[in-house]
Structures are given as structure tokens and as C-alpha cells.
Amino acid sequence: MKILQVILVGSLSIAAISACGGEDSASSSSTSAAAETMVVDEATTVVEATEAPAPDVPANSALPALGECPTSIFPDLTAVTGPGEEYAMPEVNVECTDTEIVVTSNGMPSYTFESMTPNGLEEQTWEWRIPLKPTLAANTTSIVNVLGTLGFTTTGLPIYGPTEGPTPTREAFGDPIYNGLLDTCGGHTGYTADYHNHALNIDIYCNLTSSVIVGYALDGFPIYNSVGCLDVDCTETAQFISGYEMSGDPTSYSWNAYTYDAAGKANVLDECNGRIGPDGTYRYHATDSFPYIIGCFAGTSTTQTGNAAADMPPMGGNGGNPPPPNG
Numbered sequence: 001m002k003i004l005q006v007i008l009v010g011s012l013s014i015a016a017i018s019a020c021g022g023e024d025s026a027s028s029s030s031t032s033a034a035a036e037t038m039v040v041d042e043a044t045t046v047v048e049a050t051e052a053p054a055p056d057v058p059a060n061s062a063l064p065a066l067g068e069c070p071t072s073i074f075p076d077l078t079a080v081t082g083p084g085e086e087y088a089m090p091e092v093n094v095e096c097t098d099t100e101i102v103v104t105s106n107g108m109p110s111y112t113f114e115s116m117t118p119n120g121l122e123e124q125t126w127e128w129r130i131p132l133k134p135t136l137a138a139n140t141t142s143i144v145n146v147l148g149t150l151g152f153t154t155t156g157l158p159i160y161g162p163t164e165g166p167t168p169t170r171e172a173f174g175d176p177i178y179n180g181l182l183d184t185c186g187g188h189t190g191y192t193a194d195y196h197n198h199a200l201n202i203d204i205y206c207n208l209t210s211s212v213i214v215g216y217a218l219d220g221f222p223i224y225n226s227v228g229c230l231d232v233d234c235t236e237t238a239q240f241i242s243g244y245e246m247s248g249d250p251t252s253y254s255w256n257a258y259t260y261d262a263a264g265k266a267n268v269l270d271e272c273n274g275r276i277g278p279d280g281t282y283r284y285h286a287t288d289s290f291p292y293i294i295g296c297f298a299g300t301s302t303t304q305t306g307n308a309a310a311d312m313p314p315m316g317g318n319g320g321n322p323p324p325p326n327g
Contacts, residue, residue: 063213066281067133069096070222073213074103074154075110080207083113083195088123092156096132101216103128105156109195110207114183122193128152128308134220134299136282140272141219141297144255148311149196149304150294151217155207157187158196158308159215159223162291163254165190175250175257177292186292194307199292202226214286218308219299221274223284232278238267240275242287244295258290272296 064070074094082089090108094101107124128149143150143161151159164176171179176198182188185206186199200206200214202225208214215223230236243265248257262268269275273295274284286293303309 069132070094070101070213071096075207077110077155077207080110081112083109083111083121087113087121090156092154099132100129101132101220103130103152103156103216105152107157107195109157109185109187110155111185111205113195114188116181116183116188117190119189119191120193121189121195124192124194124307126152126156126158126307128216128218128304130216130218130302131220131299134282136298137219137300141301143294143296149218149308150297150301151215151223153197153200153208153215153223154213158194159200159217159293160196160198161294162198164198170252172252173254174252175254175290177290178250178254197293199288200225200286202286213283215293217284217294217297217299218301218304219297220302221282221284221299223286223293226285226287228275228283228285229278234278240267240269240285240287241265242273242289242291242295243268243271244290246290250290254290260295270295270298272298274298 064072071094074092077090077092080090088106088108090110091106092103093105094103096102103126105124105126107126108121113121128151144163146161147163147165148160149158150161153159162175162177164171164174164179164181166172176182176188177186182198184201185197185203185208186201187195187197189195200208200223202208202214208225212224212227213222214225217223226241227237227239230238243260243262244258245261246257247259250257260271262270269285269287272284273287273291273293274282277283282298284294284298
């Protein structure tokens with residue numbers, strides 16, 4: 001998995017100011033603190049760092065079976081660095097009923113907080129309930145117009161799609177990775193000081209190398225890292241890739257800028273960014289290109305409550321509403 005890093009030079013980018021529905025004016029007083037440490041040119045440059053170590057690939061026998069409570073794949077966060085001395089440490093709890101996996105979290109990152117937006121970082125109240133035994137739906141469900149939570153990481157952080165908020169206008173509903181708005185681990189904070197991921201950088205620093213399962217989608221299917229097993233005993237592995245290709249400018253309306261085309265590609269994922277594994281179960285894979293985590297729901301997304309059911313907070317532009325179908 002390649003880790004995306006942002007090189008910042010010049011003057012403060014309005015894109016960074018307005019991440020996840022931030023303010024549309026670069027002159028806002030709320031940006032002054034960010035400007036002291038983050039400066040960029042008129043165009044933010046995103047640079048791919050050197051290849052990170054290949055993600056861990058334990059044998060399938062080391063992973064929880066379908067219907068087994070997956071407590072073993074949630075990393076121990078008691079000794080992590082945490083976001084910083086002035087912030088609370090991450091708290092994540094997982095338990096299961098006969099039918100559901102229930103995960104609660106205070107939404108704090110387990111690594112040093114990087115201020116990529118003018119929004120602060122505060123504890124949140126997250127509770128996700130997903131099927132313990134998910135099943136594939138007859139038809140996939142689009143996430144194109146979804147600006148809220150699609151899943152969560154095993155470190156207790158909400159997962160959003162590859163779409164940003166409506167401001168600034170020139171980057172409305174754009175690709176936050178392409179626009180250089182994310183930190184080392186693929187996340188940033190929104191208007192309510194909520195930390196969330198738009199991408200997952202599988203790295204020891206991000207505490208996502210303890211298992212090949214790094215999260216869950218709201219339909220209950222696991223999210224694996226990019227490397228997967230080709231046979232049940234995992235004697236052969238491959239790095240899986242997204243089937244989406246850039247066909248336009250993802251600065252704004254990201255979903256209009258990528259086209260799915262799997263022709264001629266090896267180890268390519270389906271349109272939901274997932275596949276059927278060698279054990280016959282479905283799984284998503286985090287990739288280093290669009291849609292980064294989830295492309296659509298392969299199963300039936302469960303109805304959430306509280307913060308997990310909320311849309312991205314409205315902050316201007318299109319009123320926080322999803323982008324028009326055709327941008």
C-alpha cells in the first residue's frame with residue numbers, strides 16, 4: 001500500500017480550509033492557527049512516498065469465521081501513542097449478540113493528530129451495529145450520493161466515501177485524496193471536530209497491521225487490506241487493485257471523474273471494491289486508488305442510530321446535500 005503524503009509550500013489552501021464542509025472563506029479567523037503550520041501553493045501537490053512494507057497476511061485459519069464474534073482482530077490500543085497529550089486516548093469496545101456485532105468508540109485516533117483542516121478534534125459517541133452473518137444482496141447499493149458513515153475501522157474510526165463536502169465551490173464534492181486534504185493515515189476532522197477516514201493507509205503507525213481485517217462496512221462485510229489469499233491455506237497471495245480509472249478531473253464531483261473498467265487487469269476488484277475470497281465469503285479491500293475503501297454496498301446496509309446515522313454536517317454551498325447525480 002502506498003502512503004500518500006502532502007507537500008505544503010506557499011500560502012494556505014482554501015481546500016484544506018473547507019474539508020468536510022468547512023468555511024468557504026480563506027480569510028476566516030478560524031484558519032489563522034492552521035495557517036501558521038500549513039501552507040500550500042495555489043495547487044496542493046500530492047506525492048506518493050516509497051512503498052510501505054506489505055501488509056500482514058495471516059492464514060485464513062487465524063481469522064474469525066463467519067458468525068464468530070471478531071474480537072480478536074480489533075487491536076489493543078492501551079499502549080498506542082494516541083492523538084496527543086491534550087486529547088483523550090482512543091476507547092473502542094466490541095461485543096456480539098446472536099445476530100449483531102456491536103462496536104462503540106469515542107472516535108479518537110490512535111496516532112498523533114495532524115491538523116489538516118481548521119476543525120479541532122473532540123471525542124465523539126459512536127455506536128455501530130452490523131450483521132454478524134452478512135449476506136450478499138440481490139443488487140448492490142450505490143454510495144455515490146452518500147456523505148455520511150459507510151463503515152468503521154478496527155481502531156474505532158468512522159469510514160466515509162471518496163467524496164468531500166460542498167465547499168469550496170471549485171472543489172465541491174471532490175476527491176479528498178486527490179485534493180490533498182488527508183493526513184498520513186487517510187483521515188481528517190470535520191466541522192463537528194469528528195475524525196474520520198476517507199482512505200486507509202495500512203501502516204504500523206496507523207495501527208492497522210495486526211490483521212488483514214482492518215474494518216467493517218455497515219452491511220457487515222469485513223474490509224481487508226490490499227493483500228489477500230488466493231487459496232484457503234493462504235499459500236498464495238496477491239495484491240488486489242481497484243478497477244476504477246480516472247476519466248475526468250476529480251477536483252470536484254469525484255464520482256463523475258472515475259470510470260470502472262476491469263478489462264485486462266489481474267487481481268482486480270469488483271465495482272464495490274471487493275471480491276469473493278477463497279473461503280466463499282465476500283470482503284472489501286482497501287486500495288491506494290479510487291474509491292479507496294468501498295465503491296458500493298454488496299450487502300444490505302443496516303440502519304444506524306445517533307452519529308452513525310447522520311450526514312456530513314451542512315456548512316454552505318449546496319446546504320450539505322449530496323451532489324447532483326450528474327455533477
